[in-house]
Amino acid sequence: MDLNQIRKDINQVDSDLLKLLAHRRQLTLNVARSKEIDLKPVRDQEREAQLLEKLVAQGKEQGLDAQYVVRIFQTVIEDSVLRQQAWLQGQQNTSQDLVRVAYLGAKGSYSYVAAHGYFTRRDKSLIEMGFPTFDEVVRSVERGNADYGILPLENTSSGSINEVYDLLQQTSLQIVGETTESIGHCLLTLPGANLDEITTIYAHPQVISQCSNHLRQYPNIKLEYCSSSAHAMAQVANLNDPSHAAIASQAGGELYGLDARIDKLANQAENESRFIVVSRKALDVPVQVPAKTTLIMATGQKSGSLVDALLILKQNGLIMSKLTSRPIPGNPWEEMFYLDVEANINSDAMKQAMAQLVPITRFIKVLGCYQSERIIPTEIE
């Protein structure tokens, strides 16, 4: 048994697997083309369940356990659904292949990673525009210097990102997309640094709050707040002092020559952030893809006015997936409500609900209608 030969054989199998995955992806784009014609929904969970069941049975015959097979194919199907959605969206909204994208931080920031994931799925090339604040991200799109901005809205560990919610109240930009990214926080150091000698950690305040449980173990380490994770990594790389460390992603660390020394620092095992994509122009979302509409509204201060508004959604059979509130600047004790409704703004139910909401709210505005990118995996018995 020659190790080199076995590894060569494994390389060959892996490259065959890649070819097959690319071929499968191509076939699913043909499926999207057929769905475009007969207006069938992209997602067909019955078909997915049948497929998984069959694959599990076939896998068993070849000694592969069910969990392994399901995990792999759930990932493959997620990619296929997202690709089909992106393709259909692209058909409906012709746009350029090279896009200017504004995000927080510099190369390697979490927003940068999210922007790459979102636009690469759409076969777009990016002109990257990093900014030091969320406000500048929004302004650059408003002024037309960037085509899109990408902004984090909520995180499974630290909750809503209020600064972004507040910016949405003021802007004329529209939400045209969303993407959820798994955020792996790692402790990054200069290569060879001794972990016992770390005196200072650089990180973005949101990241520090998402890792608060872990950081409590080091009461003597100084925390330096940075405007972005990219800035935190740049500080450690530039200072070139092994007693300094940063918290950011492993992929980001590689761009700055830093080693990931401890991973999974976040309080929640599943640390995910949901990002929104904003643009000056609203998008048309095809009927085949699951859509989400985000609204903001101010109800009157009379008791029960929020309940009345929510009842309108219920009466129209609409599902609300998120409700959050923020103070209205200049109006103490008054709140602006943000709602995500699982529907296309052009659907009859949504049009009807909007017509009923306008007269009972003091202010109501659609922040955007966009395709929902949260693909809940199909499970089998």
Ligand SMILES: C=C(O[C@@H]1C=C(C(=O)O)C=C[C@H]1O)C(=O)O
């Ligand atoms: C490819 C299709 O679209 C979706 C993706 C599937 C897949 O990748 O196998 C299966 C069902 C659909 O949710 C299809 O409908 O066949």
